[in-house]
Amino acid sequence: MERYKFIEGITSDVMFEAYGRTLNDVFANAAEALFSVMCKLDAIQPKEEKKIEVEADSVDDLMVNWLQSLIASVDIECMFFSRFRITEIDDTHLVAFVSGEPVSREKGSTVVKAVTYHQYEFRKTADGYMCRVSLDI
Numbered sequence: 001m002e003r004y005k006f007i008e009g010i011t012s013d014v015m016f017e018a019y020g021r022t023l024n025d026v027f028a029n030a031a032e033a034l035f036s037v038m039c040k041l042d043a044i045q046p047k048e049e050k051k052i053e054v055e056a057d058s059v060d061d062l063m064v065n066w067l068q069s070l071i072a073s074v075d076i077e078c079m080f081f082s083r084f085r086i087t088e089i090d091d092t093h094l095v096a097f098v099s100g101e102p103v104s105r106e107k108g109s110t111v112v113k114a115v116t117y118h119q120y121e122f123r124k125t126a127d128g129y130m131c132r133v134s135l136d137i
Helices: 023-038 059-077
Strands: 004-007 013-020 048-055 079-089 093-102 114-125 128-136
Touching (some): 013 114, 023 093, 023 128, 059 093, 059 128
Antiparallel strands (some): 013 128, 079 093
């Protein structure tokens, strides 16, 4: 099963679909897709670990809040992440441990400003879950 793919033909934004058999998988894969846009993911070493806790009114909003909190961590704490370990998750709450290293210009790629709701979709599929996300760059 593919973890994520990018949607071609978008000019001002980046759009991807993330997949997973479980909620844990789809949330971790969406985070990985996000960071594959923001940095050279393969070059980011899991040197430091940070706990992230996110809440929302629905699983749809939980995904957006999760990705927004990761973008905020890049901006506030100057960290790129490459490992995403979700330890608790339900439709409205998530606890994760993310690992990475300080931001460096040589490992950076595209600056992501925000997650948008443009063509956003989160749904249960026959194989698990699918999420389509658009990033404002």
